[in-house]
Amino acid sequence: MTVGNETTVFYxxxxxxxxxxxxxxxxxxxxxxxxxxxxxxxxxxxxxxxxPFYTQEILHQMDETxxxxxxxxxxxxxxxxxxxxxxxxYSLAAFGGKLFIGRVVSLSLVRELGPVLTALMVGGxxxxxxxxxxxxxxxxxxxxxxxxxxxxPIQRLVTPRLIAVFFMLPILTALADLLGIxxxxxxxxxxxxxxxxFYFNSIWNQLRIxxxxxxxxxxxxxxxxxxxxxxxxxxxxxxxAAAVGVATTKTxxxxxxxxxxSDFFLxxxxxxx
Amino acid sequence: MTTPASPPPAAAVEFVxxxxxxxxxxxxxxxxxxxxxxxxxxxxxxxxxxxxVLLRHINGLTKPDAGQVFVEGQDIxxxxxxxxxxxxxxxSMLFQGGALFDSMNVFDNVSFPMREHTDxxxxxxxxxVAEKLEMVGLPGIRKKMPAELSGGMRKRVALARSIALDPxxxxxxxxxxxxxxxxxxxxxxxxxxxxxxxxxTFVVVTHDIVSARAISDRVAFLHAGVFExxxxxxxxxxxxxxxxxxFFRSCGFPAGTATASIAASAVQALTRDxxxxxxxxxxxP
Numbered sequence: 001m002t003v004g005n006e007t008t009v010f011y012x013x014x015x016x017x018x019x020x021x022x023x024x025x026x027x028x029x030x031x032x033x034x035x036x037x038x039x040x041x042x043x044x045x046x047x048x049x050x051x052p053f054y055t056q057e058i059l060h061q062m063d064e065t066x067x068x069x070x071x072x073x074x075x076x077x078x079x080x081x082x083x084x085x086x087x088x089x090y091s092l093a094a095f096g097g098k099l100f101i102g103r104v105v106s107l108s109l110v111r112e113l114g115p116v117l118t119a120l121m122v123g124g125x126x127x128x129x130x131x132x133x134x135x136x137x138x139x140x141x142x143x144x145x146x147x148x149x150x151x152x153p154i155q156r157l158v159t160p161r162l163i164a165v166f167f168m169l170p171i172l173t174a175l176a177d178l179l180g181i182x183x184x185x186x187x188x189x190x191x192x193x194x195x196x197x198f199y200f201n202s203i204w205n206q207l208r209i210x211x212x213x214x215x216x217x218x219x220x221x222x223x224x225x226x227x228x229x230x231x232x233x234x235x236x237x238x239x240x241a242a243a244v245g246v247a248t249t250k251t252x253x254x255x256x257x258x259x260x261x262s263d264f265f266l267x268x269x270x271x272x273x
Numbered sequence: 274m275t276t277p278a279s280p281p282p283a284a285a286v287e288f289v290x291x292x293x294x295x296x297x298x299x300x301x302x303x304x305x306x307x308x309x310x311x312x313x314x315x316x317x318x319x320x321x322x323x324x325x326v327l328l329r330h331i332n333g334l335t336k337p338d339a340g341q342v343f344v345e346g347q348d349i350x351x352x353x354x355x356x357x358x359x360x361x362x363x364x365s366m367l368f369q370g371g372a373l374f375d376s377m378n379v380f381d382n383v384s385f386p387m388r389e390h391t392d393x394x395x396x397x398x399x400x401x402v403a404e405k406l407e408m409v410g411l412p413g414i415r416k417k418m419p420a421e422l423s424g425g426m427r428k429r430v431a432l433a434r435s436i437a438l439d440p441x442x443x444x445x446x447x448x449x450x451x452x453x454x455x456x457x458x459x460x461x462x463x464x465x466x467x468x469x470x471x472x473x474t475f476v477v478v479t480h481d482i483v484s485a486r487a488i489s490d491r492v493a494f495l496h497a498g499v500f501e502x503x504x505x506x507x508x509x510x511x512x513x514x515x516x517x518x519x520f521f522r523s524c525g526f527p528a529g530t531a532t533a534s535i536a537a538s539a540v541q542a543l544t545r546d547x548x549x550x551x552x553x554x555x556x557x558p
Binding site for chain 2: 052133137140141142144145147148149150151152
């Protein structure tokens with residue numbers, strides 16, 4: 001009997017230990033990840049001010065990450081603006097919602113939806129692209145080849161991408177804000193028979209520089225998150241082509257989550273300022 | 274009164290009791306080896322015995338857990354990534370798959386080290402690239418992308434890139450792996466030829482005995498993380514070292530003291546001076 005009891009107790013403890021162990025492992029993996037990311041951030045930022053400057057590579061990356069994302073971010077913004085206008089008119093109909101369309105559309109776009117949706121779109125497109133490219137360079141030893149040729153992979157691969165996304169995402173966001181407001185205008189004029197001048201006037205009276213600044217300010221943070229997560233996951237691919245696929249998926253998930261979570265804290269921060 | 278004796282000239286590469294473990298597995302367990310200037314040292318051993326890991330210690334891509342690695346007399350283990358830069362300019366590496374940058378064409382790949390580390394004019398670079406591509410027997414493919422090249426050509430372009438800055442030491446990671454016999458033979462000839470022309474030290478990691486016979490001045494046999502044998506290829510083929518003869522046998526060569534000359538000749542038969550090799554065999558007494 002006692003033996004049986006001891007065995008049961010032993011296994012019960014073992015189960016707990018396993019749980020604690022698994023929990024600890026998960027936690028330490030997460031901490032490793034954050035630590036690695038922080039280290040990469042430091043090195044990449046330090047490399048921004050160190051020679052050599054890969055101007056050509058930065059311009060190339062601006063084209064890849066910025067110019068080539070215009071389509072996806074602009075379409076997203078245009079239709080978001082249109083939907084916002086429709087929904088506002090519908091849900092605020094009882095309160096004379098039509099009058100507020102310009103304000104609601106422009107405020108929600110400029111403060112929140114423009115930066116976040118643009119960042120999510122770019123995070124998916126550009127973040128995944130960065131991980132796939134750097135990841136395949138890692139598994140084919142091209143990153144090692146850079147090091148073997150006394151070229152810093154961080155300075156050569158990470159920093160140009162960081163700079164490019166850092167400057168392109170706010171530009172994409174500003175354009176998205178504009179396009180979204182124009183989308184709202186289309187609906188306002190053609191569906192809700194509001195005049196364009198009324199729509200613009202209500203925006204003009206409502207929107208402050210601070211709204212625009214807080215929206216664009218956020219997008220700088222989102223840009224850094226996208227570029228650094230993309231690069232970090234790419235540089236840390238271990239294995240072959242399948243591992244590159246896994247890392248790419250991980251980038252999209254991690255970038256999206258970090259954009260949404262940091263958006264909350266940034267919003268709080270900017271409201272407190 | 275007494276002048277201190279000048280230290281003996283440093284070896285090109287020296288491993289002193291190098292230890293490295295990955296995930297609890299001892300890959301290098303106290304490996305020591307000296308590679309003299311100008312020689313071609315072939316590190317032999319079955320796949321997965323840590324030969325490539327050993328090679329990556331010479332340019333600091335991998336750091337040992339313990340032990341010292343000297344490159345031309347300088348211990349490179351304590352050096353940081355930045356301090357390693359001058360070492361890496363002296364020591365270039367040919368990776369197993371070539372590791373060409375697949376976003377760049379052949380010209381940009383070969384000229385990459387020159388653009389990064391020299392202030393050569395575009396004209397000088399063009400001239401130098403042409404010269405290096407000619408050395409590896411691939412003139413006139415400057416505009417091609419790596420994806421358009423065969424495996425053998427990719428390796429030769431990578432070789433051209435690794436000799437771009439006239440390094441003193443060149444590391445070869447499995448130079449003939451994944452190539453058909455004809456292309457492997459071409460690479461062997463190229464390595465032999467370059468060794469004569471460049472007067473550089475070559476450290477070649479391979480499990481290809483034919484290649485080892487063709488290019489080596491000396492071979493070192495890596496087994497269970499230590500060097501079990503260091504000497505010329507003929508000594509290796511003749512020698513009675515049990516593990517080494519097992520390896521030779523597993524590569525399709527009869528081994529052991531009695532049949533060692535057959536092993537040597539069989540290898541020779543497969544290499545350039547094949548005619549002489551066969552003449553030494555038992556079939557032609």
